Amino acid sequence: MQYITFDEKRPMDLVLLGRVAVDFNPVDYFHPLAECTTFKKYVGGSPANIAVGVSRHGLKAGFFARVSDDQFGDFVTDFFKKEGIDVTKIRRCEHGEKIGLTFTEILSPTESSILMYRNCIADLQLDPADIDEEYIKNTKAILISGTSLAASPSREAALKAVMLAKKNGTVIIFDIDYRPYNWVSEDEISIYYSLVAKESDIIMGSREEFNLTERLIEEGRSDEESAAAWHKEQAKIVIIKHGKEGSTAYTNDGNRYSIKPFPVTALKSFGGGDGYGSGFLYGLFEGWEMIDCLEFGSAEAAMMVASHSCSEDLPGPDEVHAFIKESKEKYGEMIARA
Ligand SMILES: Nc1ncnc2c1ncn2[C@@H]1O[C@H](COP(=O)(O)OP(=O)(O)O)[C@@H](O)[C@H]1O
Numbered sequence: 001m002q003y004i005t006f007d008e009k010r011p012m013d014l015v016l017l018g019r020v021a022v023d024f025n026p027v028d029y030f031h032p033l034a035e036c037t038t039f040k041k042y043v044g045g046s047p048a049n050i051a052v053g054v055s056r057h058g059l060k061a062g063f064f065a066r067v068s069d070d071q072f073g074d075f076v077t078d079f080f081k082k083e084g085i086d087v088t089k090i091r092r093c094e095h096g097e098k099i100g101l102t103f104t105e106i107l108s109p110t111e112s113s114i115l116m117y118r119n120c121i122a123d124l125q126l127d128p129a130d131i132d133e134e135y136i137k138n139t140k141a142i143l144i145s146g147t148s149l150a151a152s153p154s155r156e157a158a159l160k161a162v163m164l165a166k167k168n169g170t171v172i173i174f175d176i177d178y179r180p181y182n183w184v185s186e187d188e189i190s191i192y193y194s195l196v197a198k199e200s201d202i203i204m205g206s207r208e209e210f211n212l213t214e215r216l217i218e219e220g221r222s223d224e225e226s227a228a229a230w231h232k233e234q235a236k237i238v239i240i241k242h243g244k245e246g247s248t249a250y251t252n253d254g255n256r257y258s259i260k261p262f263p264v265t266a267l268k269s270f271g272g273g274d275g276y277g278s279g280f281l282y283g284l285f286e287g288w289e290m291i292d293c294l295e296f297g298s299a300e301a302a303m304m305v306a307s308h309s310c311s312e313d314l315p316g317p318d319e320v321h322a323f324i325k326e327s328k329e330k331y332g333e334m335i336a337r338a
């Protein structure tokens with residue numbers, strides 16, 4: 001059953017909009033961040049990680065972003081180029097704004113957190129003038145990262161991209177992707193998240209992220225109630241994630257598909273969402289059945305929580321298929337299918 005129809009005549013597959021950042025993950029992990037002395041630098045930022053992930057699966061990706069006009073801006077742009085991501089719509093900030101830095105604390109395989117430096121942040125300088133209608137016309141889908149809605153002018157740039165996608169029949173994917181930094185109030189979160197969610201064909205987020213989105217609409221919804229409400233808008237697929245408990249995709253024909261996490265020896269508790277998004281969207285573009293898209297995303301997510309980075313370690317399709325095969329041989333064919 002195909003829930004999303006992509007215009008196969010369009011040369012680009014997925015254009016993402018949001019933050020490109022730099023992750024510093026400790027090499028001497030399993031210690032408090034204050035005690036760590038050695039870090040490995042990676043490209044970071046959830047939408048940037050997904051761009052890398054889908055590119056490694058062979059999709060043609062582009063990106064609307066602002067990055068700092070310094071060596072870190074060079075680093076992330078050069079990395080994207082090496083990954084085959086189109087960087088023609090990535091622009092440099094003009095007033096000294098800085099790229100986001102994320103320092104991660106990995107206390108144990110189940111206790112990790114991220115410390116984000118986002119003052120005077122470059123990615124929120126994305127401007128409506130940066131959003132090119134021809135670029136949106138030429139891609140099958142756009143992915144809006146919720147954090148891009150946290151402040152102007154990025155907020156208006158994201159809303160313009162959504163409007164142009166609607167106008168030109170480009171599929172809209174909303175990755176709610178909540179990060180507390182830069183938001184002024186929970187009212188603003190609900191206002192802007194719900195504005196984009198109402199226009200989106202696919203919405204992905206954790207239960208907490210849906211609660212933030214729905215706070216000014218109706219509080220206390222169950223997953224089923226959330227999905228039904230967004231199906232009344234434009235959503236064909238609503239994915240609600242519950243961390244290690246797994247996730248469920250609710251489709252607008254009334255079906256639901258649940259998937260559990262693959263067993264893995266985790267190194268950190270983050271990075272799963274980016275792997276999940278990369279793998280799921282790859283399956284969708286390949287025209288797979290919904291449960292197969294979810295299984296692939298769940299497998300890639302598991303691989304990423306077991307990895308040191310959230311970008312460089314993103315796998316290609318063969319690696320994910322091999323991981324799934326190995327897991328099924330070890331734990332049984334239905335290991336992840338709820
Ligand atoms: N410890 C884990 N082991 C295996 N898979 C995991 C683990 N933690 C998360 N995942 C996978 O990553 C997916 C996304 O994780 P989640 O925390 O829900 O989202 P996000 O990382 O975006 O906050 C989960 O649905 C699950 O499939």
Ligand SMILES: O=C(O)C[C@@H](O)[C@H](O)C(=O)COP(=O)(O)O
Nearest residue numbers: 044045046270271272273274310
């Ligand atoms: O999202 C960020 O800006 C930091 C990311 O680079 C980091 O990899 C991360 O937190 C991933 O988050 P998740 O995949 O949503 O768990």
